[in-house]
Structure formats: structure tokens, C-alpha cells
Amino acid sequence: MISNGTAIHELLVDPDDAGARLDAYIARVLQIPRTLASSLCKDSQVQVNGRTISKSLRIKVGDQLVVTIPPQADPLEIKVEKVEELKIIADDDDYVVIDKPVGVAAHPSPGWVGPTVVGALMAEGYNITTSGAAERQGIVHRLDVGTSGLMVVAKTERAYTELKRAFKERTPKKIYHAVVQGLPDPLQGTIDAPIGRHPGHDWKFAVLDGGRDSVTHYKVIEAFGRASLVEVHLETGRTHQIRVHFSAFGHPCVGDQTYGADPKLGAALGLTRQWLHAKRLGFSHPVSGQWVEYESEYPADLDGAVELLREGGY
Structure with a gap:
């Protein structure tokens, strides 16, 4: 909620986040810098269960947070x-x-x-x-x-x-690569499920009746055991679409604790964010109309996680 330029976020701590530091949790779920989260705690802009708390608090399941971000x-x-x-x-x-x-x-x-x-x-x-x-x-x-x-x-x-x-x-071609937990079944398919804002978390999205139409095509490129590398073609482009769809499918992106990923696996692979990368992008040139296409290599953190998976033990 935003009022007069002030953003107010109401958060509910899930089991996967129990034990996390207050400032680290706020930084991750609101996607703001850790320094800003710490400053908000220090400046009495964060309440836990109705009480103003310092940044060193370890949060518990069911804690209710109210975070105020002044303009x-x-x-x-x-x-x-x-x-x-x-x-x-x-x-x-x-x-x-x-x-x-x-x-x-x-x-x-x-x-x-x-x-x-x-x-x-x-x-x-x-x-x-x-x-x-x-x-x-x-x-x-x-x-x-x-x-x-x-x-x-x-x-x-x-x-x-x-x-x-x-x-x-929806004419551009948007190809993503993601590492998701487990092995999707079937190995190639389509997730067609409407997405809307999560009713209990203003910073999350979910598959909901009455949500906006959302279509994700995927195929498994490589299977590692506890996780799989998948290629994803987005037909629509909803906020957090890949993350929401694969979480609802029972295969959240590795490292994506916001949508239910195993924090231990993400930590073992050295990830501090979801394994998700916009790999290829194609579109018609806006003036000539000629089709152009571009490709990107994995950054070091994602590439390193894949190499660890290939080595096994996870």
C-alpha cells in the first residue's frame, strides 16, 4: 500500500523463513538493499507483532511484520x-x-x-x-x-x-533458463494457470481463480537429481510468472525462498537469489522489421551452481 508517497508493507513469516535476521528477511522479500532494511529497523519503521524491534531479531513462524518505507x-x-x-x-x-x-x-x-x-x-x-x-x-x-x-x-x-x-x-521471443527443484513430469509441457496478487502477501503473486491469463512453455535440458535445468518460453509476461508457475507445479526455482525453494540446497550451491536467467531475446527490428535475436551467457553465480550440480552430491 502506498499513501502520500509512503509505502507500507504487511508481511507474514512463512516456515521457511523462521530463524532469519529481521533486516535480511525484509531486504529479500521486499527486494530492497540490506542497508536500507537495516536503516528502517534502526529508525523504528519496522514492527513485529505490534512492537518496534531492532534489526538483530530472529523472526519466527507466524510473526506479523509492518514495514514502513518513507518517501x-x-x-x-x-x-x-x-x-x-x-x-x-x-x-x-x-x-x-x-x-x-x-x-x-x-x-x-x-x-x-x-x-x-x-x-x-x-x-x-x-x-x-x-x-x-x-x-x-x-x-x-x-x-x-x-x-x-x-x-x-x-x-x-x-x-x-x-x-x-x-x-x-506477445510477438517477441523470450527464452529463459531456470534451475528448478526435482524433475518436472512431463519433461516438456505447458503451464497454463492464471496469476494474481497473493491474497496474504502484497509482495508475492500466486495462481488464483480470476487472475490474469498466464502461459509458460518449458522443456527439461538437463537433469541433475535434486534439480533440473529447464528452458522456458514465456507466452505471457506476468510479474514473477516463471517463479510462480514452477512453484505451483511443485518445482520452485532453486534459491527462490520467496516461492518455497529449499534454503539448504540454495545455500549449498552458493546462491543468494533464484536461479533464473533471461537467456535469449528475439524481436522484429522496430524500423526495418527484420528479425533480430540475441543471447546471453550465464553469470558466474548461476554457472557455478550448475557446475556443482553436475559434479553431483546434491
Whole structure:
């Protein structure tokens, strides 16, 4: 809930999160920097079961949290700063394709004080179209803060209009790779289940009757025993779609504790986020109409986790 620029989040601690530090839990579920979560605790902006608590608290199952994030001087101001890990995959006259690292948001939003794609591109001297909301210049689709991989950003007004239309009409090809727990059965299939905001958690989504239509196609690429590498083709693009669908399917993304992943497996593989990567992106060029396609390699943390799985013992 947001009132007068102040964001108020009501959270309920699940069994998988029992024993976590309060500030670490808040940072993960709200996808905000750990330093901000710690500051909120220190500044009496966090209540647990109706009482203001310090950041060192270990939370318990059933604890009810209320987290208040006051507005910044300008919460949607674009913070221009370089992101060394952000890679330029293609620099066209009309768009730029980037390889977004984990921990970077697509654009500014209330409560987010970390780096953004928009700000990083500005810091590199890119002239991005001013089409769209001021804080979302050039953004035609998004990736979660905790998801890495390919994004296309419009540089011209024509590109923004054409790419925005294309994503609305679902014509681009979006291929993700994910490592999910267990072995999906069948090995190739489609998850067609509506997604809506979780009724008990304002920061989560769930498969719900009456939710928005959501379709995910997948096939298993490699099986490791406790986990499997899958290729995912999104027909729709709902928030957290892959994470929600595979969790509902009984195979959450490894490392994704928000949606029920085993924390011990994620820790053993060295993961601090969900194993999910936007691997390939294809679309019609917004001016010429020619089909273009780009691919991204796994970042070090995801690649390392796969190698550990291949070595066995998990």
C-alpha cells in the first residue's frame, strides 16, 4: 500500500523463513538493499507483532511484520550511476540490448534506492527516448531485480512505440533458463494457470481463480537429481510468472525462498537469489522489421551452481 508517497508493507513469516535476521528477511522479500532494511529497523519503521524491534531479531513462524518505507525527497528521481557488471550486447540506432546483472532494477520505484538500468545507461552516455513515464524512459519490458539477463531499451520514440506494441501483442521471443527443484513430469509441457496478487502477501503473486491469463512453455535440458535445468518460453509476461508457475507445479526455482525453494540446497550451491536467467531475446527490428535475436551467457553465480550440480552430491 502506498499513501502520500509512503509505502507500507504487511508481511507474514512463512516456515521457511523462521530463524532469519529481521533486516535480511525484509531486504529479500521486499527486494530492497540490506542497508536500507537495516536503516528502517534502526529508525523504528519496522514492527513485529505490534512492537518496534531492532534489526538483530530472529523472526519466527507466524510473526506479523509492518514495514514502513518513507518517501525519499524524490522517490522516482533517476539516479545516474555506472553499473560495471552491466554489459552492452547490441547498440543499434534505435535501441540498445543489455545483459542486466542481478541487483539492478529496470527503473526507479518507491522504496528502491539501488542502481537501475535507466540510470546506468544514462551514466554511459546513452540518449534514451523520453517516451513513457519520466522514470521509465525507454523501458518496454522488465526483469525482476533478482533476475539477470537480456533486456531491450528503446533509444528513439519510434522504437519505443513499436517495441511497446510488440511486447503487448506477445510477438517477441523470450527464452529463459531456470534451475528448478526435482524433475518436472512431463519433461516438456505447458503451464497454463492464471496469476494474481497473493491474497496474504502484497509482495508475492500466486495462481488464483480470476487472475490474469498466464502461459509458460518449458522443456527439461538437463537433469541433475535434486534439480533440473529447464528452458522456458514465456507466452505471457506476468510479474514473477516463471517463479510462480514452477512453484505451483511443485518445482520452485532453486534459491527462490520467496516461492518455497529449499534454503539448504540454495545455500549449498552458493546462491543468494533464484536461479533464473533471461537467456535469449528475439524481436522484429522496430524500423526495418527484420528479425533480430540475441543471447546471453550465464553469470558466474548461476554457472557455478550448475557446475556443482553436475559434479553431483546434491
